[in-house]
Amino acid sequence: MKLEGRIIKFGNVEGEAIVSTEPIGFLGGVDPETGVIIEKGHPLEGKSIKGKILVFPTGKGSTVGSYILYKMKRKNTAPIGIINEDCEPITAVGVIISDIPCVDKIEINKIKNGDRIIIRGEKVVVE
Amino acid sequence: MELTKEEEEMFVGEKGDGVQKAMEIVVALGKIYNAEKLVMVNSVQVSGVSYKNLGDAGIEFLEEWARKGGRVSVRTTLNPAGMDLENWKRLGFKEDFAQKQLKVIDAFKKMGITPICSCTPYLIGNLPKFGEHIAWGESSAVAFANSVIGARSNREGGPSALAAAIIGRTACYGFHLNENRKADFVFNVNCEVKDFSDFGALGNIIGRTVKNKVPYIIGIKNYNQDDLKVLGASMAASGAVALFHIENITPEARTKNMIKDSAEKIKIDSLDDGYNSLNSNVNEIDFVSIGCPHASVDELKRIAELVKDKKLKAELWVTTSKYTSEKAKDYVKIIEQSGGKVLNDTCLVVAPVEDFGFKNLATNSGKAAFYAPSYSKLNVRFGSLEKCINAAIRGRWE
Numbered sequence: 001m002k003l004e005g006r007i008i009k010f011g012n013v014e015g016e017a018i019v020s021t022e023p024i025g026f027l028g029g030v031d032p033e034t035g036v037i038i039e040k041g042h043p044l045e046g047k048s049i050k051g052k053i054l055v056f057p058t059g060k061g062s063t064v065g066s067y068i069l070y071k072m073k074r075k076n077t078a079p080i081g082i083i084n085e086d087c088e089p090i091t092a093v094g095v096i097i098s099d100i101p102c103v104d105k106i107e108i109n110k111i112k113n114g115d116r117i118i119i120r121g122e123k124v125v126v127e
Numbered sequence: 128m129e130l131t132k133e134e135e136e137m138f139v140g141e142k143g144d145g146v147q148k149a150m151e152i153v154v155a156l157g158k159i160y161n162a163e164k165l166v167m168v169n170s171v172q173v174s175g176v177s178y179k180n181l182g183d184a185g186i187e188f189l190e191e192w193a194r195k196g197g198r199v200s201v202r203t204t205l206n207p208a209g210m211d212l213e214n215w216k217r218l219g220f221k222e223d224f225a226q227k228q229l230k231v232i233d234a235f236k237k238m239g240i241t242p243i244c245s246c247t248p249y250l251i252g253n254l255p256k257f258g259e260h261i262a263w264g265e266s267s268a269v270a271f272a273n274s275v276i277g278a279r280s281n282r283e284g285g286p287s288a289l290a291a292a293i294i295g296r297t298a299c300y301g302f303h304l305n306e307n308r309k310a311d312f313v314f315n316v317n318c319e320v321k322d323f324s325d326f327g328a329l330g331n332i333i334g335r336t337v338k339n340k341v342p343y344i345i346g347i348k349n350y351n352q353d354d355l356k357v358l359g360a361s362m363a364a365s366g367a368v369a370l371f372h373i374e375n376i377t378p379e380a381r382t383k384n385m386i387k388d389s390a391e392k393i394k395i396d397s398l399d400d401g402y403n404s405l406n407s408n409v410n411e412i413d414f415v416s417i418g419c420p421h422a423s424v425d426e427l428k429r430i431a432e433l434v435k436d437k438k439l440k441a442e443l444w445v446t447t448s449k450y451t452s453e454k455a456k457d458y459v460k461i462i463e464q465s466g467g468k469v470l471n472d473t474c475l476v477v478a479p480v481e482d483f484g485f486k487n488l489a490t491n492s493g494k495a496a497f498y499a500p501s502y503s504k505l506n507v508r509f510g511s512l513e514k515c516i517n518a519a520i521r522g523r524w525e
Contacts, residue, residue: 008155032184063284064180071184092155093286096148097188 011101025061175285327493
């Protein structure tokens with residue numbers, strides 16, 4: 001299946017999808033040391049986003065979240081790509097300063113956990 | 128979004144990595160908010176300066192951007208840091224925090240910024256003109272610039288303000304556009320609003336109601352510049368207000384109709400709701416903080432008059448900019464003779480106050496009172512400057 005969205009941060013990357021139906025806040029929501037989601041009651045609580053293509057509707061929470069993504073990238077615990085329905089400023093600034101390819105305006109309900117994903121600029125291939 | 132030829136070149140990296148990163152940030156935000164173009168800016172206020180907020184990741188990020196050649200190209204000032212940059216040792220800030228904070232400042236210096244740290248850039252030489260497009264962080268300064276000066280800024284985050292400073296541009300959306308500057312709410316204020324803390328209490332009520340929308344306020348008669356400064360600061364804390372209008376007072380409200388036809392009308396008959404929501408019931412006071420937003424020369428004068436020839440029981444912090452305290456040297460001396468401290472470059476909201484062991488705070492700021500319980504784990508008494516200084520002298524709220 002081929003999807004097309006809007007480039008937030010240009011890049012080409014391939015990996016396994018991890019999908020959240022709920023928004024993600026990086027400050028307090030993710031442990032930057034391990035890449036594990038720690039927000040209580042979050043659908044991905046206890047799951048690692050490290051090295052995955054992280055798919056979620058939109059970001060939330062503190063603007064410091066941009067720096068948390070940056071910290072994760074430096075510690076090798078960051079996702080390798082991000083796909084959003086609607087990207088917001090915290091995630092957008094975070095992916096740009098961390099060089100993580102990111103696309104939004106994608107119908108994320110077409111992507112399932114474990115799908116093989118290829119991001120090529122604005123194009124997303126789901127296998 | 129349409130980019131000029133020069134902007135395209137910046138975007139694809141022909142002007143270096145530091146510029147490209149900045150352009151990517153501004154363009155991405157423009158896309159998200161459906162901007163059609165970028166606008167030139169000549170004034171930037173960068174927030175996210177305190178190590179308490181940035182952490183080690185923030186330092187690494189700033190150092191990397193500086194290494195990649197990020198250099199500011201327009202007039203740029205910094206928000207308060209986590210300590211007085213010169214007198215931190217004497218004032219009791221911890222060595223390890225200080226060293227980290229100084230690394231942050233060094234990174235900003237490498238980017239070409241003179242480290243004058245204040246939340247009131249408009250009092251220290253970064254004063255935009257009416258109608259000018261600017262890119263400011265610091266919510267209270269954004270509210271002041273948009274509303275009292277009539278300049279045009281969105282509420283920028285740390286990286287996006289810095290990006291604008293590097294490329295001299297910001298994305299044209301939100302409060303840069305005429306159609307977004309009209310009020311969504313009209314407040315008829317039927318009670319007396321006279322003291323600085325009254326303006327903070329009023330701001331607290333309005334901010335909670337309007338969230339990130341634009342209020343229009345009717346019924347303000349007596350005010351000074353400091354009152355408008357704290358009104359905006361308080362609204363921007365309890366809500367996310369970036370722009371307000373006051374009938375017959377703020378520049379846009381004086382010249383044209385700034386109320387939407389659909390605006391909701393609300394009456395305010397008392398400030399009690401604001402005072403109550405910012406007050407706890409503690410009576411012993413060990414810490415008094417004045418200067419949020421940063422104190423003006425006039426406020427330093429009033430504090431000096433109140434503490435002259437007195438000895439303080441509670442710790443008093445007066446936070447301001449280095450520029451202001453140098454202009455008000457005689458008042459600073461009087462405050463220090465009473466045992467009070469005047470801190471430059473920092474403020475209650477971004478300093479590591481929890482390291483000092485204070486419990487119960489008195490403040491006249493609607494913004495400081497809003498943040499102190501969560502950011503600094505303090506119980507708060509909120510009231511007039513006279514009450515706060517009295518609490519500093521007697522160690523009790525009366």
